[in-house]
Amino acid sequence: MGSNIELLHGDIVYSESGDSLTVRENAILAVEDGKVRDIYAPDALPEDLRPLPVTDYGRSLIIPAFTDMHVHAPQYEERGIRMDLLLSDWLNQCTFPEEAKFADPDYARLVYRQFAQDLVRQGTLHAVVFATLHAGATDILMDLLEEQGIDAFVGKVNMDIHSPDFLCETAEESLRGTEAWLERHSGTESRVRPILTPRFAPTCSFPLLQGLGALAKKYHTGVQTHLVESKWEAAESVSMYPECGSDAGIYERAGLLGEGPSIFAHVIFPTAEDLRIMKKYGSFAVHCPDATTNIIAGIAPVAAEQAEGIRVALGSDVGAGHSLAVYRQAARAVQLSKLKEFYEPAESGTISFADAFYMATKEGGSLFGKTGSFEKGYDFDALVITGQEDAGVPLDAAGRLERFCYTGDDRDIAARYMRGKKM
């Protein structure tokens, strides 16, 4: 039996690095067994491909699908409301009461179904997701994401101190529930995998964090959390755990790093020690520009983190961020880098659009394997983007991609492919 080959024609744009976009206008991409075989000019197809039919997307863009590296599914109903609050008020008045509703599986199903559908609608085919502390609702979310056919890491949240009565577990309950949940999801072939998810240091006792560290080792599981996301959180974490020396040091000392991927949201006020630890473990910093602007004050030093060798990817951070569109976060990352440069001029400078698109695709995608680019052998996880031009005024492929990220929407996503299969 021969391999399964499909040919797609369009204007192909992807990233190999953050330095520049790779643009192949009027080209044919060959997908073989779900992976990119190569990209050809239409008159330079190899012999064996010439007889095959071509799916012709004309001048539409074919680009890698997006990766959302930080999103809170149970906050989906909070998006775009009460956005003039600041972090602590927003957590206490909006988020904690909303998350408490996920004790009810029916409510969880209702919200999570819409969330999972809208994630795909916005072209996000890989995601790293916070659920709530409710293991049952977390299972529902994982099932719904699996139904959508996307790749995800999903976390049952852990929080045992400094949390409201209605949204809190004891360390023992939390660890027992987490282990049972890990058991249920271990040894499966599912592309929706569990990840340990202490909310952040201020709501986690050290026994809880150490217990999670033991689970990380036992189940070879990674960790996601929020790191130095606000001046308050950074100061609080270090004052609770002075012996750890830094916010990242808390997770290292608890044994949570190095057993799987480590994904730190925000990283707005990192110390040199935070960066050293992140680099040591190949951690991701997740830049969430809209969330940063809405609820959390400050702008992550993205270019400086990159210069230190830290991998920086993008997150929607719904509900602190208001939109699931990761492509819009690429635009917003460029915008915020201008303001960062204005207020805190640094050698590392601003972020180019090419770099922002790279963060939204290949950099984030690297967590999930070979996805987020169209280099040979990469999974063909892709979107077809139409429009972006006005009648009579042509725009090159790179321009259309940039305009899509700034002003496009889900109407412009004409097709989605996951490992070569049209969704």
Place this chain on the structure above:
Amino acid sequence: MGSNIELLHGDIVYSESGDSLTVRENAILAVEDGKVRDIYAPDALPEDLRPLPVTDYGRSLIIPAFTDMHVHAPQYEERGIRMDLLLSDWLNQCTFPEEAKFADPDYARLVYRQFAQDLVRQGTLHAVVFATLHAGATDILMDLLEEQGIDAFVGKVNMDIHSPDFLCETAEESLRGTEAWLERHSGTESRVRPILTPRFAPTCSFPLLQGLGALAKKYHTGVQTHLVESKWEAAESVSMYPECGSDAGIYERAGLLGEGPSIFAHVIFPTAEDLRIMKKYGSFAVHCPDATTNIIAGIAPVAAEQAEGIRVALGSDVGAGHSLAVYRQAARAVQLSKLKEFYEPAESGTISFADAFYMATKEGGSLFGKTGSFEKGYDFDALVITGQEDAGVPLDAAGRLERFCYTGDDRDIAARYMRGKKM
């Protein structure tokens, strides 16, 4: 003959001031001869209205239409591309060459038609618009806006120094062309009116500005320009015209203020003298958050300007801004006020959503008469906004409005009314 009355039912939201939204859920708004007569609970309609049919918008929002106080129509094709440049590069590499194309009436018609249609599509029914220095193309733009049935001030741009050869006039040409253009548009009943539009001080000689001052007096015409939009522009203006003492002082000394409205875009780095002059003439400062973030560095001190008694409205500033959606600028104004507060804490604090919506509707609308609110006697210039809720999770009217401003789009604008007439 009796008056023309129409009844509309829905969830009605508007601003009387920037302090809070006025919300009337499940209410009936009576429009009489194109103006708001009053708003009633369904069971409290006065006798004379009870027999009339009601247009039922259910739980949709009925809100005032938006006013865009600063937008460059000839930069429409630039939106969302090359957004990682900064102001001077963007002007020289992108904007000036693009504006030069408007010497060709066919190109002007092509772009301006799309611009005018998209403006209305985004719910902007009042606008203050820059054209280019080409009077012919400016006439085409004015005709197309009039065809759309909206209210606008439109300016033929003046620039005679420090401008590229391909986009420059002599002061004499510029004044002669401007006067002929004002003549063509004077004495008409059109709701699309001319406004004097020196680009900004760095591209205008004093003889040109004084000549425009004389035209302002002769034709009772207002003025729009850019004011202290960047540190460079602020410093350049004052160094070119040290005797004027401030950027706003240049226009005052040239006799351009007080003959009609004065509209200053950006006002990011105002001196006390700028603010004093603006207050004296009742000038508008136009806050353009996306443009500020994209191309121009810095965040306007909106709350501080308001505290000084300056009227601050919102502008899309396409093409430095990437989207015509003024409602999105309302969201962005809240966002940027958080960053402003983070970097430059001030007593005036952040902007509430209610205030941002007020700026986008009633404050900007006040330039055009009684529009932008639903207080009695206001023109019924309105939008009907659908959606914003997910299945099974209800959201109050204020929440739906805020979510629309953050994440909605033109699909959600189900109807547009101009002076009571459905468009």
